[in-house]
Amino acid sequence: DAKTTQPPSMDCAEGRAANLPCNHSTISGNEYVYWYRQIHSQGPQYIIHGLKNNETNEMASLIITEDRKSSTLILPHATLRDTAVYYCIVRALNDMRFGAGTRLTVKP
Amino acid sequence: DTAVSQTPKYLVTQMGNDKSIKCEQNLGHDTMYWYKQDSKKFLKIMFSYNNKELIINETVPNRFSPKSPDKAHLNLHINSLELGDSAVYFCASSYIGGRHYSNEQFFGPGTRLTVL
Numbered sequence: 001d002a003k004t005t006q007p008p009s010m011d012c013a014e015g016r017a018a019n020l021p022c023n024h025s026t027i028s029g030n031e032y033v034y035w036y037r038q039i040h041s042q043g044p045q046y047i048i049h050g051l052k053n054n055e056t057n058e059m060a061s062l063i064i065t066e067d068r069k070s071s072t073l074i075l076p077h078a079t080l081r082d083t084a085v086y087y088c089i090v091r092a093l094n095d096m097r098f099g100a101g102t103r104l105t106v107k108p
Numbered sequence: 109d110t111a112v113s114q115t116p117k118y119l120v121t122q123m124g125n126d127k128s129i130k131c132e133q134n135l136g137h138d139t140m141y142w143y144k145q146d147s148k149k150f151l152k153i154m155f156s157y158n159n160k161e162l163i164i165n166e167t168v169p170n171r172f173s174p175k176s177p178d179k180a181h182l183n184l185h186i187n188s189l190e191l192g193d194s195a196v197y198f199c200a201s202s203y204i205g206g207r208h209y210s211n212e213q214f215f216g217p218g219t220r221l222t223v224l
Contacts, residue, residue, distance in 0.1 A: 038151075041196065041218065041220075042215075042217060042218070043112070043198050043200070043215025043216050043217055043218055044151065044198070044200075044213075044215050045215070046211075046212040046213065046214070049211060049212075085149070087151075095153050095156070095164050095166075096153060096213065097153070098150065098151040098152070100149070100150065101149075
């Protein structure tokens with residue numbers, strides 16, 4: 001019952017920007033967009049979140065469209081260690097609903 | 109240094125047994141969670157405790173019973189284990205304070221449970 005749609009897989013060349021899209025057309029006004037990633041079988045790792053403004057931190061940038069129906073996670077210079085499953089989640093309260101995510105493979 | 113730790117890392121047991129998984133966080137957080145990740149890799153929330161009080165309880169068989177002796181610990185006890193309980197169980201923690209949600213959840217390394 002995840003409220004997001006992501007492509008199942010993507011490839012990216014090492015050193016290039018990785019742009020991961022997410023559709024959340026039914027997002028409510030009080031719901032935030034969160035991104036987590038899971039490397040191999042480790043526990044998920046928080047990346048970034050936002051409400052309506054674009055956000056940037058040391059890991060990534062988050063671009064949210066003006067109508068908030070979609071967003072893009074940008075890893076500016078992907079490395080081999082960024083190979084993981086990336087989850088886009090929308091939530092207002094504390095229960096996070098993970099979807100299938102996008103499996104990003106960074107290739108040398 | 110470990111922020112969220114779980115024990116054991118691997119657990120192999122027979123159907124019908126009772127087992128426990130332990131979780132501890134040293135981040136000073138007030139909220140802890142249990143998630144289940146099945147063979148198809150879908151990650152689903154099971155329980156959440158805030159200040160030792162149950163705040164999220166998804167549709168989980170009552171064979172699963174979480175116990176929070178204090179804010180730093182959330183254990184998961186499973187009775188009468190079934191084959192379908194085989195999965196990776198992740199513990200997580202966050203700080204909510206007086207709000208309704210937290211920004212970031214920190215996850216443990218997971219416990220891989222195999223029921224034979």
